[in-house]
Amino acid sequence: MQPMREFPFCASDHLEVIDVEHEPILLAVQCKECAALGPHSTSPHAEHAIHAWNQRFGRLSLVK
Numbered sequence: 001m002q003p004m005r006e007f008p009f010c011a012s013d014h015l016e017v018i019d020v021e022h023e024p025i026l027l028a029v030q031c032k033e034c035a036a037l038g039p040h041s042t043s044p045h046a047e048h049a050i051h052a053w054n055q056r057f058g059r060l061s062l063v064k
Helices: 046-057
Strands: 015-021 026-031
Touching (some): 015 046, 026 046
Antiparallel strands (some): 015 026
């Protein structure tokens, strides 16, 4: 699994993938320090939520 980049606003690296909603499945990375939430992923795989979180710095790419 790829590492998560630190949160750009509070610079925290205390991050976790959470289940935002069960139906449909929505996962996202959340900052444990300030509770900010990253982009939602409709995949049931945490790697997709982490990838979306990391993409906020630049060009979007696909997860294989």
